[in-house]
Every structure is written in C-alpha cells, then in structure tokens.
Amino acid sequence: MAPQSDPSIQETAADWLSRMVSGTASVEDQQGLDNWLAADPRHQGAYLRAQAMWTLLDAGAAEPAFGQGAQVVSLEAHRSARFANPVSRRLLLGGSAALAASLAAALWLPGRLSTERQSLAVSGRDARSFALSDGSRAILDVGARVEVAMRSHERRLELLTGVSWFQVAKDKSRPFIVEAGGSQVIAVGTEFSVSREGGTRIIVTEGIVKILPRGASTPIFLRHNDSAFIATDGRVNLTRLSDEEIRRQLAWREGSIGFNGETLKQAAEKMNDFNDLQIVIDDPDLAETQIVGWFSRRDAEGFAQASATMAGMHVERRGKELHLKRR
C-alpha cells in the first residue's frame, strides 16, 4: 500500500488514513490497520496525527465571519503569499527539480479557487447603492459596512454594522449568503434587507430566503413580506409585514424615513442623526405626540413644519436649532 520504498511511519499512517476515508475500505483494510496500530505506539500516534490533520482541514468548508479590520485571507490571496515564502515553497515543492514544474502549475489556478473581495461602507449622510461583480446590487445605509467575498461556489457577504438591502442576481450554483451577528441569510435570487440593531433583522421583499439563526441547526424559510428578528441569544421572532410597512421599513434606501406612530421625541432624534439642523422639543407634553408621515431624512425643516402643523405647534429657528413650541 505504501508507494515509497522506505516510507516513514508518518507516511504509512497517511496511506492508511487515505484508505480509511476513501469510502471503499474493506473489512480486511480495517484489520490490516488494526494490526499495524497495535504493533507500535508510534504508529498509533502517527495515525492520530494524520487524523488530526484530516479533521482540521474541515475548517476549510465554512468560511467564518470576517473580523473587524482583520486581514482577510483567501485561497486566491495566498497564491502570492506563497511565492514570497521560500521556506514553505521549498518544503512543499520538495526540491528545485520539482520547482519549475510546480511553478508552472501554480500559475494556472482553477477558477473555482479564485475569490473576489470587496469592502463596502457608507460614511456620508446618504444611503448608497453598490453594484456587485455577480450582477447583484446592495444598498447600504449610512454607517453600514459589508464585506463581500465572491467565490466560484458561493457568494458570501458579511454585514458588520448597520443595515443593507440586497437585490440578488439569480445564480443557482452559487448561493448568496449574508452573515450578520452569527446568523446566516441564504438566497439564490431574491430581495431582502438585513440590519443589525441589537439583534439581526431580516426583511424579505421578494422571493424566498433561508435563514440559519446563530446556533440553530434547522433553517427557517421566509417569503416576501416576512420579517425575522434574531435576538443576540439566538431566539427568533417572526412577523408578517404589510406592503406599506415594508415600504416604510426600507424607506432609507431612497433617503426617506416613514413614521407610523412613533412619538415626536423619537422621530426628532432620528431626524437629528441625519442633519446639522437639530430639532428641539421644548414642551415635554408635545414630545409624546404620535407622528405619522413620510419625510426626506435631510429635510429637518420640512419635518419640523409638518409636525408643528399636525400637533398644533409652531417652529422657531435659533441658529442651528429648530424649536418646536406650543402655539
């Protein structure tokens, strides 16, 4: 079974392991392995070592979350790293004779290994739309950060902060996976938004997506107008939204904001996040007035005027502040 004339214990162990994981191992193989293992504790250790290696490699199956600011390592990226690394190259290629041939081989990388990476972020005050290399589109709200890794067998994104909406180009062979807070949203061709607000909220605007909440082993399927909130402890809360509510929740994509019963205080705080001109509510009773309506996030004055009209107030401008006062 060992191809080399004088294989080391470790090489023999590797041969045994490749036999045992082949799916074609026979009872005789198992017996042969048992005999070999029983012969010497070093055989047992070498076989365990090979098993440890084989098992460790399973970590390659699931690309984990991208760390904040951490350098992202991909199979593709390491092609160049390896060439800059004479020690392991020499080690892996086993001598200069093999070097030339292997260099030639390494320069041709199969497409399935390549990973295209993109970092998306919006730092200004307006949401922004990004075209992804697969034809999908992502709209990120202010403060959102998304890491994109396009691989041949999957499209994997991670929402690090904020909220983002995705319009997924259809590609059955490459699932589109968004990770947020340890949970996964898996789509083929559909539209949905993911936001991180304490937990993770997913809203589906078209088609069906599969979600795998953090720590869960069974997926949940969401249809359009379904919303799931995954708390930090992994608990999931499902709700069905009206078209109107969906439009309101995703109004940020057009730079709009929709209020539906929020108090004036809450609404003003949201508006103030987007504007230099700050809305100040002088009267605590007025602060609890409920607000309904659509506004441009950047139109503090329009918001103040409309709120004042609804609640019977008037607006007084003082420098960078808009004071809402009782008439």
Place this chain on the structure above:
Amino acid sequence: MRGSLWPHSSGHKWQPISVTSPLASWLGRNVLPLEGEVRGWLRRHGSDVHSADDIIQEAYCRIGAVADLEQIQNARAYFYTTVRNILIERRRREKIVQFDGTAEIESLYVLDESPSVERVLDGRRQYELVCKLIEGLPIRCREVFVMRKVHQLTQRQTAERLGITENIVEKEVARGLKLLLATMADASAAREIGGETV
C-alpha cells in the same frame, strides 16, 4: 494542581477511533498547530529530526489516551509536558549522555507557567490556516483537497467532478496529507502559516 491529568508514562490501551472523532478534532485544533514550535524546542534540546518524529508520535499517542480532553485547561503546557516526559524517559533509557539534566529541561516549567495565552485556533484562524495549507499543495493535489475538504465531497463525487479515478483521488489524499504533515512539522513553515499564535 491538575496533577491527575498530567501525562504519565504508564501503559494505556489503544482505542480505535473513527476518523473524524472529537479526539482528532481536538488534536487538530490544539496540538497540531503547536508542533513546529515544540519540534524547535526538541531540536534545541538535542533531538535530531528522526527522534523528534518518534517523540511527537508518542506524544500524540499519550495525549490520545487521556480520558477527558476537555479537562485540559492549557493544551500547550500539556503538550510540552508530555513531550518533556517522553524526552527524559528516552534519555534515561538510552543513557547516551550523563544526563544532568533536569536543570536544562526543568526550564520548560517556566514556560508552562507563563500566563496562558489563548493558543487554541479560533474558527477564523483555522480557516486561514487551512486555506494556506491547501493553497500550498501541488495542483492536482490541491484540486482534490478543495473538493474533499472545502466542498466536502466524497471520494466518488470528487473523482466524477475531476474526471479521474477514485484510486487517483485516494493517492492524492495520501500525498497531500504527507506534504501537509511535513509542513506542520517544520517549525519555520508552521510559524509563517500559523502567524503569531503558533
């Protein structure tokens, strides 16, 4: 402290385990990435490559015999201690040198008591390590490992996808494992691959 858990030279029974057992997984995460460093230590204490191989293999065997691995708080210290014990036993047995030794090898304990750095590879570092390892393989081998490990395909599926026989897939798995195990055994290569954690 954790006296009863430390490895002893006493005999133990070999338990056959399935290929991807929790034990193999634990060893892959906790012990394998430290090997380069431990072999470097062995070299500094006068072991040649051949005896280092033997000692490391014996260490795997002993660690594998520990009943409850989850009880091991500091895998690095545990690995070092196991290796140190094996080294001392061998020297005594071989009686090659007047082994005055404990002084030199005792210094190991200083290392053991150092504040416990988190040495276990987290998921992300494991992923990065595996990417680097697979990327370093020769082309055919790499294709096989990408299918078998990244895509988790069976040997038969791998053979079908790549248009080669199952026998070739098996041979490439063996070849790749040998290369990867050699990489992990090389202290400098392991350090580069594993970064500062290793």
